Amino acid sequence: xxxxxxxxxxxxxxxxxxxxxxxxxxxxxxxxxxxxxxxxxxxxxxxxxxxxxxxxxxxxxxxxxxxxxxxxxxxxxxxxxxxxxxxxxxxxxxxxxxxxxxxxxxxxxxxxxxxxxxxxxxxxxxxxxxxxxxxxxxxxxxxxxxxxxxxxxxxxxxxxxxxxxx
Amino acid sequence: xxxxxxxxxxxxxxxxxxxxxxxxxxxxxxxxxxxxxxxxxxxxxxxxxxxxxxxxxxxxxxxxxxxxxxxxxxxxxxxxxxxxxxxxxxxxxxxxxxxxxxxxxxxxxxxxxxxxxxxxxxxxxxxxxxxxxxxxxxxxxxxxxxxxxxxxxxxxxxxxxxxxxxxxxxxxxxxxxxxxxxxxxxxxxxxxxxxxxxxxxxxxxxxxxxxxxxxxxxxxxxxxxxxxxxxxxxxxxxxxxxxxxxxxxxxxxxxxxxxxxxxxxxxxxxxxxxxxxxxxxxxxxxxxxxxxxxxxxxxxxxxxxxxxxxxxxxxxxxxxxxxxxxxxxxxxxxxxxxxxxxxxxxxxxxxxxxxxxxxxxxxxxxxxxxxxxxxxxxxxxxxxxxxxxxxxxxxxxxxxxxxxxxxxxxxxxxxxxxxxxxxxxxxxxxxxxxxxxxxxxxxxxxxxxxxxxxxxxxxxxxxxxxxxxxxxxxxxxxxxxxxxxxxxxxxxxxxxxxxxxxxxxxxxxxxxxxxxxxxxxxxxxxxxxxxxxxxxxxxxxxxxxxxxxxxxxxxxxxxxxxxxxxxxxxxxx
Numbered sequence: 001x002x003x004x005x006x007x008x009x010x011x012x013x014x015x016x017x018x019x020x021x022x023x024x025x026x027x028x029x030x031x032x033x034x035x036x037x038x039x040x041x042x043x044x045x046x047x048x049x050x051x052x053x054x055x056x057x058x059x060x061x062x063x064x065x066x067x068x069x070x071x072x073x074x075x076x077x078x079x080x081x082x083x084x085x086x087x088x089x090x091x092x093x094x095x096x097x098x099x100x101x102x103x104x105x106x107x108x109x110x111x112x113x114x115x116x117x118x119x120x121x122x123x124x125x126x127x128x129x130x131x132x133x134x135x136x137x138x139x140x141x142x143x144x145x146x147x148x149x150x151x152x153x154x155x156x157x158x159x160x161x162x163x164x165x166x
Numbered sequence: 167x168x169x170x171x172x173x174x175x176x177x178x179x180x181x182x183x184x185x186x187x188x189x190x191x192x193x194x195x196x197x198x199x200x201x202x203x204x205x206x207x208x209x210x211x212x213x214x215x216x217x218x219x220x221x222x223x224x225x226x227x228x229x230x231x232x233x234x235x236x237x238x239x240x241x242x243x244x245x246x247x248x249x250x251x252x253x254x255x256x257x258x259x260x261x262x263x264x265x266x267x268x269x270x271x272x273x274x275x276x277x278x279x280x281x282x283x284x285x286x287x288x289x290x291x292x293x294x295x296x297x298x299x300x301x302x303x304x305x306x307x308x309x310x311x312x313x314x315x316x317x318x319x320x321x322x323x324x325x326x327x328x329x330x331x332x333x334x335x336x337x338x339x340x341x342x343x344x345x346x347x348x349x350x351x352x353x354x355x356x357x358x359x360x361x362x363x364x365x366x367x368x369x370x371x372x373x374x375x376x377x378x379x380x381x382x383x384x385x386x387x388x389x390x391x392x393x394x395x396x397x398x399x400x401x402x403x404x405x406x407x408x409x410x411x412x413x414x415x416x417x418x419x420x421x422x423x424x425x426x427x428x429x430x431x432x433x434x435x436x437x438x439x440x441x442x443x444x445x446x447x448x449x450x451x452x453x454x455x456x457x458x459x460x461x462x463x464x465x466x467x468x469x470x471x472x473x474x475x476x477x478x479x480x481x482x483x484x485x486x487x488x489x490x491x492x493x494x495x496x497x498x499x500x501x502x503x504x505x506x507x508x509x510x511x512x513x514x515x516x517x518x519x520x521x522x523x524x525x526x527x528x529x530x531x532x533x534x535x536x537x538x539x540x541x542x543x544x545x546x547x548x549x550x551x552x553x554x555x556x557x558x559x560x561x562x563x564x565x566x567x568x569x570x571x572x573x574x575x576x577x578x579x580x581x582x583x584x585x586x587x588x589x590x591x592x593x594x595x596x597x598x599x600x601x602x603x604x605x606x607x608x609x610x611x612x613x614x615x616x617x618x619x620x621x622x623x624x625x626x627x628x629x630x631x632x633x634x635x636x637x638x639x640x641x642x643x644x645x646x647x648x649x650x651x652x653x654x655x656x657x658x659x660x661x662x663x664x665x666x667x668x669x670x671x672x673x674x675x676x677x678x679x680x681x682x683x684x685x686x687x688x689x690x691x692x693x694x695x696x697x698x699x700x701x702x703x704x705x706x707x708x709x710x711x712x713x714x715x716x717x718x719x720x721x722x723x724x725x726x727x728x729x730x731x732x733x734x735x736x737x738x739x
Contacts, residue, residue: 067523095473099518125475129468132516144465151448151477152420 004028017048023055030058038062053082057089069096080109087116091123098126103133114143121150201619201631203596208630209273210244212264216625217251219560221371223387224310224363225251226558227290227340228536228604229263230680231622233611234294234303236281236318240733241268242609242684244630246622247289247307255310255365258287263307267322270736272612282324283307286314291605291680295344297353298405299651308339308357308680332407337394338363343676345429345438345657346705348458351650352401353675356416358424358442359394361387380567384559388446393421396442400458403651415452415460416440422447426483428677430494431659432467433515436707438657441469443480443498453515469496469509473519478504479534482606482679486540486549487670488580492661494672497526499535499553499679502569506530506538506553506576510584526551526578529588533573534558537606537679541617543593545639545690547667548580554621556602572600575621596631603629609684615641615718615735617688622681640691640717644700646673649725652705654685662689663699664717691717 005028008021026041042059045052060075076093079086094109110127117123128143217225229247236243244266254260265281266274278284283305291308298304302318315333316324328334333355341358348354369376369391372383376390396418399407411417418424423445432439437454444450448470452460464470471477479501485494493511500506505527509517521527533555540549555573563571575597578586590597605622612618616635622628642662646655658673671687691697697715704710704725712728715721722731 065522122475125465125471128465132466140466147465147471147475148448151471151475 019049020045020052020054022048023052023058026055026058030062035062035065039066051082053079053086053089056082057086060092064092064096069100072096073100080112085116087113087120087123090116091120091126094130095126098130098133103130106130107134119150121147124150200594200634200636201596202594202634203599203629204272204632205627205630207272209275210266210628210630211276212246212248212266213627214246214248214622214624215251215261216249217253218625220385220558222252222368223361223385223391223558224288224338224365224368225249226385226624227360228556228602228624228680229289229622230291230605230678230682231607231620231628232292232294232305232682233607233609233620233684234305234682235268236265236294236303237267237322238302239268239270241270241613242611243268244274244607244611244620245283245292245294245305246628247286247292247605247680249290250288250310252365252368255288258285263289268611270613277322280322282326283316287311290338290340291342293342293344293355293676293682294685295353295656295675295682296653297344297355297401299653301653303654306333306342306344306355306357308335308342310338310363312336313339313357327405331405332409333399335359335397339397340425340680341427341442341676342680343427343429343440343674345675346401346652347398347429347438347440347454348400349437349706350401350403351652351706352403353652353656354401355399355407356427356429356440356442356676357397357399358427359396359418360423360425360445362392362394362421379559379562380565382559382561382565382567384561388423393418393423393447395419395421396424410458414458415462418442418450420447422450425481426498426677426679428483428485428674429657430485430672430674431657432494432511434492436703438705441483441485441496443483444477445479445481445501446477448477449480449483449498463515467515468517468519469498472504472507473521478507480507481534481536482538482553482677484539484551484677485672485674486551488540488549488551489584490548490667490669492668492670494670497538497540497551497553499538499555500530502532502534502557504531506535520584523585525585525587530576532569533576534569535576536604537621537681539606539608539678539683541608542580542641542688542690543577543617543633543635544579544637545616545635545641545692546580546637547639547669547690547692547694548582549669550580551578551586552576552606552608552619553578554601554603554606556604556624570600572602574598574600575603596629599629601629602626604679605681606678607681607683608678610643610686610688613720613733613736615643617684640693640695642689642691642697642700642715642717643720644687644689645685645720645722646687646702646704647722647724647730648704648706650706655702655705655725656685657705659703660687661699661701661703662691662697663701664691664694664697667691667694686720 022045029037045055060072063072090113098106131140288310369386377386426443442450451464577590602624616633619631648655
């Protein structure tokens, strides 16, 4: 990882605007557990390339890990505007909005997430929770049932290694 | 962007470097409570036995511990369960469980042989409760194979009455929890079962894709194995029980991998509900329908999975009023690479996974958590948390995959704002000692007003950690005595009010991981020296209040009689 970091730094010395260099450094920082370094690099990438959805997405990731949902939401809104078919971004946005009590908006993004990728049990789970909050009990039960079905398939997955979990 | 997945991005162990904010005042920091390992000094020589290589999952589950006063002398005695191995499975005398009598002077005496509790077989869990209401605590021991109900004869001996009582379960039983779920005045028994295992057809170590962890060959399971259903035994009140699992809706036909279990009145309707921690599968929350049946609603309530809808490897469970709002949060210990989960009770039967915002998630990620309890270790008036840890794969010790086999305990100090700070390092080396821990029970073993910790460790000696509390917080301990056969008033909810302080607790038999805490309820009071109100909501529905009580005493409150005994602390500090 150190060699990779050195290469990216060298590339930035040669061209401070080289695409994805700060993004890659941010991802390396994430792997070493340094949220602050990651935040700095993702921010630097966005300064140079404001419409890079990956940098915005990962910066939002860091903000959420730092329990700063208010900072994460605008970034996620930007990501889904840039990449409307990115299911994970819709999921994350829906989840944060639900935590903030913005149930209607949360449902909108969670429905999009499940429509874009129907096999992710966690999207159905979050949507079910949102429906419950909205008093839409029957729809919630349906989503819980889908969650349960998808979870049951995963019960027989090979190991307890989280890295191998879907 | 599922935040729990953050843990799998990082090498395990790195996350423990993340800072946890603390709001402790300098004054509080100067006087942390201190846990001292007194196992040897107390005369505890018990050793848990298991096959060291852990080639099979049956050898990793470990044992439990019960803190109970079997002879009613006012001091907590200790029972440790012990296990067999695949090689010794047919010889129940190959390992010995142990009962230690508390001499009330800081030492214990091994009274196992006389008690008749030495050889239950391949023992896992234990719960203490007075099933027949004769005033003496009985024991139920869960095993791989036949379980045992030991009747306390009141003279230091116990009689195995399992067969006549009808409470055997020959599967691989783990957790056990006792409560009067149908309000008929008799204590009923729930038993969780883990894996449907055949010792003559065990999956071979490391052989298949089901038996690898981070590229290292390990024991197989529970994934890839068939789960076992659970059991509910209804107490008929005549010394016999009836298995009502299917009728009640608690039989677990899906066969989830059941471990810790606890009865608690989740929705505050006066009827006890049941939470079951399931390994590698979603947890159960059974809501009591008031007619002898239950409705499973873990998913709907938000306590089955983590915040991202992922089932975790759940082991132990505890509930507590950690926010002082009368709504019990649920804390669950889980497998490494995941994190412990704290579910906050926001609305009736609607919980939110607050593991990350409460700060319990990041630091717990490298650990495999087991025994756990809410307990106010520093008597500041706010329930704290403890979780004991230890991996299931000894192969992790030298695997360099970011986790270890032996692991320290985690002590979370309640910061009074919904968050916790991990403070084990400030509380003496005893909690920082790496162990392969499993069962955990909390109780005031020296009656000094500070809650102590007893741990059953795999493959070795247990740990008796005396709490030499230095914060000098005031406290009150309440022993509830019911008027009927439920003598310990298991399931009673007790509210303690002192000025602006209000805290609820509940009498539990079972919980943690395979273990049984002191049945007495302990409340830290901080600087408050007087209690304005103690309000007891008895299991039979009656409510009783006592007022103007001095702190720093052990109270006995009998249903319909108020305080019948007040005892000052006697422990040596």
